[in-house]
Amino acid sequence: MALCLRYVNKKGEVCESFLGIVHVPNTTSLPLKSGIELLLMEHSLTFSQVRGQGYDGASNMQGSINGLKALILEECPQAYFVHCFAHQLQLTQVALAKKNSDCGWLFVDVLAPLLNFVGGSPKRKEFLREKQAQRVVEALSLGELESGTGLNQERGLVSDAIDSNKAQALTHLLMSFDFVFVAHLMVFIFGITNALNVALQKRDQDIVNAMTMVDVTKINLQKMRDEGWDSHMEKVTSFMAKYDIEIPNMEERYHVPGRRMFRGKSPQVTNLHHFRVEVFLSVIDLQLQELENRFPEISKELLVCMSCFNPTNRFSSFDKRKLIQLAKFYPNEFSTTEMIFFDWSLQNFIVDVRGDERFWNLKSLHELSMKLVETGKSETHDRVYLLLKLVLVFPVATASVERVFSSMTQVKDKLRNSMGDQMLNDCLITYVEKEMFLKVSKDDIINRYQNMKTRREQL
Structure with a gap:
């Protein structure tokens, strides 16, 4: 278990510092509380000084009866709980795939097998890498993409193998109007929510600005719902025309791509009704509802x-x-x-x-x-x-704690996978809080080391 402290220093700056890791026998609430208490005591701190607590929302953390937050609130009623905003945002988007069949079809039936198919072959990955690099160069030359630090980077792929016979079926789905429409819609929604996501990863985020960004996200989604249909259809049809993909007649009856329907079970609506009402409006309404439901927990x-x-x-x-x-x-x-x-x-x-x-x-x-x-x-x-x-x-997000777990893969690698808890803790603190330790002079380090015990030679 990793523990970070959020506090205001003497300059009035808000700081989030990694305090240390604790070995716990299991992840039930009582051992977690005991581990936190022991670590605080090592630094002459107590629960009575805590004025906020934040976790990722797991049941063992936020349970109202036996959760960790409840146990700490019993001891310190002023340690108000905040469910990690970044995790809340993630849950709102997971709900899209679970509650909307078209989004679920995009992620589960199309994108997951596609990533597995490409990632299972080094040859396919190299071919895709070359094509993507060529496309980025062409898009930059035409002004379709912006250049800059952190933009147009290569992304990783899942590496599970898949039967290559599915390649043709996947290609058919990728060339369908359904895929292009839903994929563009999700890119649009992720683009709107990404500003909130990035804001929640900042170390200096405060709860008022975070709630403001939640409201801004809702406003932009609502504007997209009210005014964005025509511009969305324009982007989709432009993409379809560019890659010579057939555009269906919006007045004809909708047919589900790649999914055999029993007689009497096929949709009895037009393409226009399906894509505008059952997909466009439904997905945006669902995202808005999830944001409304999950963020007023405090x-x-x-x-x-x-x-x-x-x-x-x-x-x-x-x-x-x-x-x-x-x-x-x-x-x-x-x-x-x-x-x-x-x-x-x-x-x-x-x-x-x-x-x-x-x-x-x-x-x-x-x-x-x-x-x-x-x-x-x-x-x-x-x-x-x-x-x-x-x-x-007030801890708005647990980004600092998540960074600690990411750092573990750098500190405890294959060559140092047998280090003990204390050594791991010490290495992590100096690695994660490197900016703080860079301010420590070499003379102070030498003097501290020299005074630990009597040595034959003075350094």
Whole structure:
């Protein structure tokens, strides 16, 4: 199990640091809680100091009765739980393949066998690589693709073998209007949701901006639903014409490609109805519904209160009443006596920052936090700054933890696969937090090593 801490440093910067890994006998909630507690104690920390917890949403983590989040909330009621936003987004898109038959057909019946077929042969992969490189060069010369760092990169393929006799059947499906239509639709949807996905991978993401990006994604999807049919059909038909693929008559009855239907079971709708209503509108509605269902898991009241700290447009969202309500979520930090005067603390704060032009162009809570420290106002408005820090430590996504597991493949490779837990932990910390360790001088390292025990020679 890997554990990362999210905190605000003395400069007002939000940091996510890898604390270490813990060996647990199993993944049930009790051993996980004990492992976290022991690791915190090693660094002189306790659960009473925790003000937020975030996981990927597995049942052993977020179970309302015996889950890890419930056990920690019993010990520290102010450690509010956030289901990883990036994982939530992934689940919304997995639902498309499960709940819409056309999306399921695209991913399961067409793309999965295609990747297996190509990936099972080095000759096929090389042939595809050459064709793709040629296509990228042609598209760049025609201005159809943009060039730049990270663009047009080669992707990996699954390497399971498959019967090559299916190649002809796959080719037939790939040359069908159904495949082109649904594939273009999914690229469109992934393009809209990708901005949210990228934002959730940033280390400095805060919960207010994350929720804003969720709303932006919903707005763009709704706009695509209301206004995007004609432009989508134009792209699909243009693609079909370019590769000489037959375009069906939209007024004729729809026939399912590559799937034999029993008499009386075949669709009784036109191509236009199927592609516009049963695919285009249905898939977008499903994506919108999944986003709506999965992201309001955190208390809406808590989220609305947090958004009142947003500094954009000279704190146009500021609301004293809601921020006072937010402070009541943290009785350990704000006593009943303090709450009597907190109204005036907020009033003094908002008058001060609205009158200071150094705060006029701030875009995020992180910028606000750092500017308060930079200008010394974090001490002038110390109680308001404390409330802001409590908002900032909310873990929006578990990207930092996921990076740790990715790093394990670099640290514990085939030549070092027998290293113990302690050695793995030490190597991972220095590898993952390399930026922090680069600031440590060589003399400090030598002195620390020299003072560990008496040695024959001084380094």
